[in-house]
Amino acid sequence: xxxxxKRQQQQIMEVYxxxxxxxxxxxxxxxxxxxxxxxxKTGSFKGRSILHKNAISLVINGRKTMHFAETTVHVNExxxxxxxxxxxxxxxxxxxxxxxxxxxVFFDDKVLTDFFVKYDALIRRNTPKEKIAAAAYVSVKxxxxxxxxxxxxxxxxxxxxxxxxQMKSLKFxxxxxxxxEKHPAAILSFxxxxxxxxxxxxxxxxxxxxxxxxxxxxELAFLCNTSLSTFKRRFEKIYHCSPNKWLLLxxxxxxxxxxxxxxxxxxxxxxxLGYENxxxxxxxFRQVYGVTPKAYQLQKLxxxxxxxxx
Numbered sequence: 001x002x003x004x005x006k007r008q009q010q011q012i013m014e015v016y017x018x019x020x021x022x023x024x025x026x027x028x029x030x031x032x033x034x035x036x037x038x039x040x041k042t043g044s045f046k047g048r049s050i051l052h053k054n055a056i057s058l059v060i061n062g063r064k065t066m067h068f069a070e071t072t073v074h075v076n077e078x079x080x081x082x083x084x085x086x087x088x089x090x091x092x093x094x095x096x097x098x099x100x101x102x103x104x105v106f107f108d109d110k111v112l113t114d115f116f117v118k119y120d121a122l123i124r125r126n127t128p129k130e131k132i133a134a135a136a137y138v139s140v141k142x143x144x145x146x147x148x149x150x151x152x153x154x155x156x157x158x159x160x161x162x163x164x165x166q167m168k169s170l171k172f173x174x175x176x177x178x179x180x181e182k183h184p185a186a187i188l189s190f191x192x193x194x195x196x197x198x199x200x201x202x203x204x205x206x207x208x209x210x211x212x213x214x215x216x217x218x219e220l221a222f223l224c225n226t227s228l229s230t231f232k233r234r235f236e237k238i239y240h241c242s243p244n245k246w247l248l249l250x251x252x253x254x255x256x257x258x259x260x261x262x263x264x265x266x267x268x269x270x271x272x273l274g275y276e277n278x279x280x281x282x283x284x285f286r287q288v289y290g291v292t293p294k295a296y297q298l299q300k301l302x303x304x305x306x307x308x309x310x
Contacts (some may be wrong), residue, residue: 010166015222016049019106028176033168034106037157041099046091048222053106054081058150062100064092067213069206069223071137075102080146082190085109086194087225088239089215103153107172117193122177126184185195200238203231207243211250214274217243252288255281259297266293 019034034053040062058096066073067089075080092100116123140146153171156163179187206224215223220243221231251273257294258264258272270281285293 014047016047018049018051018055019053019104022223031165031168032108032111033165033172034104034167035157035167035171036104036106037101037102037154037155037164039099039101040092046089048219049090051083051085051086051088051106053108054085054112056105056107057081057162058103058146058153060101060103060150060154062092062102064090064100065217066090067210067219067223068137069202069225070209072209072213073137073139077142079139079141081140082138082186084190085135087223089219103150103157105172105175111169112174112191115173119177119180120233122180122190123184123223126180127188128185130185132185133217135186138186140179140183140186140189143182145182149178200234203235203238207235207246211247212254212272212274214276227277248284249288252285255285255293256296259293263297263301266297269293 012029017282022034022036022038057075058080059075061077063076066075066083068083068086075081075084149171156167169210176187202224210220210223217232218228221228224231226234232243235246239246255269255273258269259266266282266285267278270278273281275281275284282292285291285296289296291299
């Protein structure tokens, strides 16, 4: 998500601090609630972002993909997302689609806590009986109320006047109260945030969640909020091999299973495994199994037929 003020990361890709990098003039990033009308018109984008506040992404048009340490979020105009503060990778391909537009509502932890304290009685009445697991990312389907809610925010942006803190607080509570009545489990799960530390379990969760995503090792380290060298050192201590080798072997295991058990065509599965083209997938498969995906599939099918014939 580009912004005028950017911080260069030590490695390759720029890192955008959000919401700070949104503002070019008077810095409003210190306000407890920030509302921003975001628009991206053409081209493709992939970047690293650090969310310094929690965020609600209300997409109006378009699609984008966001990778977090333990999940991948596909954002589109049919739903909206609550995102916990932390590191993420965002990508958009606008070459074949309409303009990407969204309203971003940033809010700090105190705003969320104050809401749950203020409406404690209502929350207790709406709390489901079943146990609610903590969730750092919550997706909710849009409905007519949400569409009208977005329209009301657009009307305020259209005036060109700054939105007061009181109005932003009122609009935040309006959305939260509606969701508390319609989707209580989703909102209450977002409340129950877990404190995450960088440890071996975090590496395992991040790797398992991103096996088939086209992410580089330095990007995986970024999602774990650690340096590339530290990430590699901790990774090799856990798995006794490099991250690249581990990803290669796991992806090829999945590929072999798809070819053998599900009879998938090689040309139709490379994208499922995080490869951009068929040739790079074939090269990786040959590196592990010594033959092309097609030859491997034919061998397995022939062996299976021989067993049946016997």
